[in-house]
Amino acid sequence: MMMLKKSILALFLLSILFSCKKKAIISTVETAYWFGGGIENMILLKGTIQSDGTQTVTKLYDGGLYDxxxxxxxxxxxxxxxxAEMDIEPVTSSNFTCYVNKGDTSGGPKQRILSLPQLVIxxxxxxxxxxKLYYVVYDEKAVGEYLYRCNLDGTGNTxxxxxxxxxxxxxxxxxGANNKIYVVENDLESLPRKESSVYKANLDGTGTPVLLYNKASLPIRVAEIDRFTGIAIDGSNLYIASSQGSATGTSYLFKGDVNGNPATTVISSGGSANHPISTVLGLxxxxxxxxxxxxxxxxxTSQDAGVVYKVPLAAAATSTPKLIFKDINLHGGLFGPIEIGN
Known part of the structure; x- marks a missing residue:
């Protein structure tokens, strides 16, 4: 009888230990990075969804005051x-600098690898x-945009x-394998924005950039006040986000390819202000x-609250977008990059 009691007790303790271990093993299943904060102090945020559904958003790095x-x-x-961080305090037409910072996804020490006076990345x-790090700058003096390349420590800037x-x-x-760069641009010379385009060009600067898509080439003609806010490339496939320019407008996700063949509509917001793609900032x-x-x-209409969605690439046009992050702190700009990783 004593041996039986000991065996039962041992099994009971093992079951508790095993249960505790199972609860302690929570693996990261979703991680994303974006910019949040207000205009006075923007911040770089990391969002993580654990396997039990817990959402955690942490601040990795601060921007400076009004930077x-x-x-x-x-x-x-x-x-x-x-x-990239803009130092615009004090704000004058001849006194600002853009910096490129380097850190890591755990929020380790920040390094400043580039300093670019009077240039906007x-x-x-x-x-x-x-x-290599590639970046596009706007030169206020020359009134033009330029593509630069440097090593990941900021040296060899060309x-x-x-x-x-x-x-x-x-x-x-x-x-890089095919020596190509894909560029999304919006014509800001006159308002409303009359044109948005996607170009392909050679990374080494040779040849002439090729227009792949603009508003007229898409399966649905988007409004003049709408704008392209991002692209994402998967092999030969190219996805384009077109974001509505008004609360009653329609946003779209289109799918084309790197050769500019006819695109198809993946998702439409249908004019709904609360649709998952109503105001896409980045892909x-x-x-x-x-x-x-x-x-x-x-x-x-919300300028400081955001959401992150995903759809499977294999069925993007037929799948319901899945909400990954909700009620996240978001900055107030028209465009916003999102990065995915661990």
Whole structure:
């Protein structure tokens, strides 16, 4: 009898221990990075969803007072994180500097790797094989946009394109293996925005950029006040976000390819201000798990609250977008990068 009691007690203790261990093992299933905070103090945030559904948002890095954070990129292999910060205090037409900072996805020490007086960075991308950082700047004096490349420590800074001559570049994607860069731009010369376009060009600056898509080439003609807010590339497939320019407008996700063949409509907001894609600020792809992600405002009138959605790439047009993060702190700009990783 004593032996039986000991055996039962041992099994009971093992069951408790096993139960506790099961509850303690919570693996990260979703991680995203974006810019939040108000206009006075923008911040770089990391959001994590655990396997039990717990949502955690933590601040990785602060921006300075009145210093907007304007571009974001993560190295997919090393988890180094790069972002651009505008130093505009005091604000004058001849006294501002854009910095490129380097940190990591755990919020470790920040390094300042580039200092660019009187230049505004609008988009960045990392090419992981060559370990190069590409970025687009607007030169206020020359009134043009330029593509630069540097090493991931900021050395070897080189201008590749003398000028885009496209418009306002808001997003770039790099295909280093094929020597290509994909550029999203909006024409800001006159308002309302009359044109938005996606271009493909050679990374080394040779040849002439090729127009892949504009508003007229898409299956649905979007409004003049609407704008392209991002692209994401998956192999030969290219996804475009077109965000509505008014509360009653319609936003779209389109799918084309890197050769500019006719695009199809993946998702339409149908004019709903509270639809998952009503105000898309940026796109990204999780190639490993095969999902398309985007970050949006909670609705078309909310300027400081956001949401993150995803759909499987294999069935993006037929799947209901899944809400990943909700009620997140979000900055008040028209464009906002989102990065996916751990």
């Amino acid at each position: 907007p954070l304007v571009a974001l990129e993560i190295h997919p292999g090393t988890k180094e994180i790069y972002w 609008s988009a960045m991308a990392v090419e992981p094989v060559s370990r 201008m590749l394109f003398s000028s885009f001559k496209f418009g306002d570049v808001v997003s770039i994607n790099i295909d 990204n792809i999780d190639s490993k798990h095969r999902y398309l992600y985007w970050i949006s405002r909670s609705n078309s």
